[in-house]
Amino acid sequence: MNVYVTGIGVVSALGIGVAANQDALASGRTGIVSCETRKGPKLKGCLSLSDEVLKSRLGLELSAQVPRTAMLAMLAAEEALGDTVMHTDIRSGFINGTTTGGMDLSEAYFSALYLEEDDSEMVKLLTHDLGTVTQLVNQRLGFTNYVNTLSTACSSAANAIMLGARMIKAGMIDRVLVGGVDALTDFTVDGFGSLMIYDSEHCRPFDEERVGLNLGEGAGFLLIENDKSLAQSQNKVLARCAGWANANDAYHQTGTSPEGNGAALAMIEALKVAQLTPSAIDYLNAHGTATKNNDNSELSAIDRVFEGVDVDFSSTKANTGHTLAAAGGIEAVYGIMSILTGAVFPNLNWKNKMLSSDRKPVLTYTKKEINAVMSNSFGFGGNSTSLIFTKA
C-alpha cells in the first residue's frame, strides 16, 4: 500500500510556513537569538511572535486558555491540511507528537505559587496534559476516528509519522495528519541546562569543538494518504513516505551508546522497509543536536550504515534550535522540501572535523537531484527513529 505525502506545514524560529522556512534554509539564516528569561539571556530558537499575536492570527479570543504549543501546532497542521475536507467514507486521523503540552501555562501557575504564594491561577493546569493539547488542536481540524498523542522525547513527531504510515500500510486508516510540536518553556531550558548540555554560544553540530545544544520551538506536520483517500481529496502528491523504523539504544536514560547502536538499527530497518540501499539516499537530515554525545553516536552509526558511501548529510538544528518533540516533524518537512526543490541544506557553524570520523557535513546550499531523503530523530529513553521519503 502506497503512503503518499500530500501536504506539509511548518512553524519554526525561521518563520511560519514552508516558504519562509525554505528561504531561511537556502540562505543559511539562523533563527536562534538571545532571548530574555527569568534567569537572564539565553540563546534560543524562538518564533518571534507573542502568544497574543498568535491568538489574533488564529482568530482565538485573547482570554481563551490555549497553550503556545497548541497554537504552533494549529498553524502547521492547518498549512499541511490545506483545503482537504473531511469525508465520511475516508477514515481519517490525527497523531501529534509532543513533550511540553501545556507546560508554558503550567509553569506560569507554579511560578506564581512558589514565588508569590498565589494559587489563584490553578485552572491553567487544565491544559497541562499532552492529550488535551492535541484535542484542542483537533477542535479546529475535526478528526473523529482516531486522535492520538505520542510522547517519546525528541523522536515524538518522527514516531507519529511512522505510526500513521504503518496504519495506512496495514489498511487501518485512509488519511492521517501526522507530526509534532513543542513550545519553548523554562522547564525544558532548565532541564537541558541541568544536564550541562546547553551551549551558551550558537550550537555547532558535528564540529569537534561542539559543547551542546540550543533549544528551539515549532511544529511540523504532514498529511499522508492512501490511494482511496487520494482519489477523494484530489490532492497533489508531494512525496512518498517509503521507510520507517524505531529501535531502542538500551544504553542509558539520557545518553546514547558510543557506537550509536539504536540509531544504526533504526536506519538499517528503515532502509529495509523502503527497499533501498544506503547509496540511494541523496540527503540525510541528521538528528545532530550538537551535544558531544549525540553527534558522536550518530556519526559512528552513519559510518557503519553508510560504509563506503559518501552520503550528503547536515543538521538543521543550528538554524532552528533543537525543537524536541517537533524536531522529527519539522525535519521531515525539510526533507520533503529538499526533494521538491532539489537541494541540500547546509550545516551552519561548522569549522572542525570530528576526530572520530572522516565525514564532514554539507556546508553550502547545494542544488542536485534528490530522489530519497532520510531523517533521523533520537530521544531520551534510547528512543531512535529513522524515516525515509522518496520522490513522488
Next chain:
Amino acid sequence: MRRVFIKSAVSISVLDSFLQEDLSQLSESPNGAWTLKEPNYRDYVAPAMLRRASKMMKMSLASSQTALEQSGIQSPDSIIVGTGLGGMTDTVKFLEGSIRAEEGSLIAPGAFIQSGHNSVSGQIALLLKNQQYNMTHVQKGLSFEYALLDAMLRVKEGDDAVLLGAVDEKIGVLDQLAERMTWPEDMRRQLSEGCSFFVVEGEAATGVEIVEVKISKTEDLLSNLDRLLESHSLNLTDSVQNFVGYSELPKADLPFAHQVYTDRVGRYFSSSAFGFHLASDTLKHQGKPGDFATVIHFSDLQFSSIMLLRRV
C-alpha cells in the same frame, strides 16, 4: 490477519490485585479505602533501579517484570506503554527546583530525566537490554486503548509477543484541581492511581482473544457498541459481563446489565487497562469457548472507547 491474544496480566491497584490469579474474585477494599496496595518493590526491582524511581516507575517495573515472568517471555518484540499524565511527581519536583533556583545556580537533573512521558518504556528497555520497538501513547483516558491498538498492529506486522502497559500516578495537585473545578464529590473521591502490564501475543490455540478495539465519539458510543457487536453477530445481553468505566464523565444510566470497574479501583486516565484485565480474567476463569465480554469506557466529552474480548 493475525489474531491477538492475552498471554499474561498483572495489575497494581487500590485492590489487592498484584499476583491475583483471578481479579474477578477480588474482595472490595474495606470502607472504600482508596490507597494503593503496593507489593514490596525490593522483591522485584534492583536497588540501583529503585533509588531514583517514582511511584509510577516502581509500579511499572514490578508489574512489567512479573507479566514477563508469567508469560515465559524473556525479551518482547515491542514495548508499548500508555499513560495519561506521565511522571507527574518528577515533573512537579523539577518545576519547583527550576522555579526556586536563582540565576546561575545549578539544578539537580534527576527529576527532569524521570519526568519524560516515555521514561517508563525507556527504563524497561534499559533493564531488559531490549532494542526493539519502544512507544508511549499519551491520550488522556484513551492512552491504554491507543497503546493496545498499536500492540495489535505490531502483532499483525509480525511480532510474536508485545509487552503492553498502562500506568498513572496520583499527586496532590490533582485533588486540589478537581476541587477547584467543582467536580462532584462522588467523582472527586474516586481520583486514584494504578498500573497494569500485559504480554499479548500472536499465536495461541486457547485463551482470551482481543477481538476489536474501537475509538468512538462519546455521543455515538452506545450506537457504535450495537453496531460493533452486530458486525460480530453478537448480542449485548449474551455477554458474560459488560465492564463499564468512567474517566472525566459522570456515571450514566445504562440500559443493560454491567459492572462499573471505576467504582472498584477509582478513576485514573489509564484505568481502562484494569477493566480490560478484569474482563480477561473473567473470561479466562468463568467463560467457555465462544463467550465474550465488553469493556465500555466513557472517557471525556469528545472521545470514548469499546473493547471486545472473547474466550477461545
Next chain:
Amino acid sequence: MDLKLELKEKLIDQLNLEEVKPEDIKDDEPLFGEGLGLDSIDALEIIVILDNNYNIKIGNPEEARDIFHSINTLATYIEANQK
C-alpha cells in the same frame, strides 16, 4: 562536622541511596562503577551538591572524573577550592 562524613550524608540524601549508611562508604573506595556504583547522572547531581553547598563550580562533567573518584579525592578538592 567532619567534611567526609558530611559529604557521605549529602550523597546518601541527594542520590537517594536509601540502603546505604555513611559508615558503609569507605573513604578511598571508588564512587563510580565498582564500589558505590554511581553513574553519570549521579555525577551531575554531585556537581549540584558542590555548587549549592560549597560554592564550587565545575563546568564540564568530564573534568570531574578524577575529583569524583572517592570521598578522599572529593574532600581534598573541596578543601583546596572552597571559597
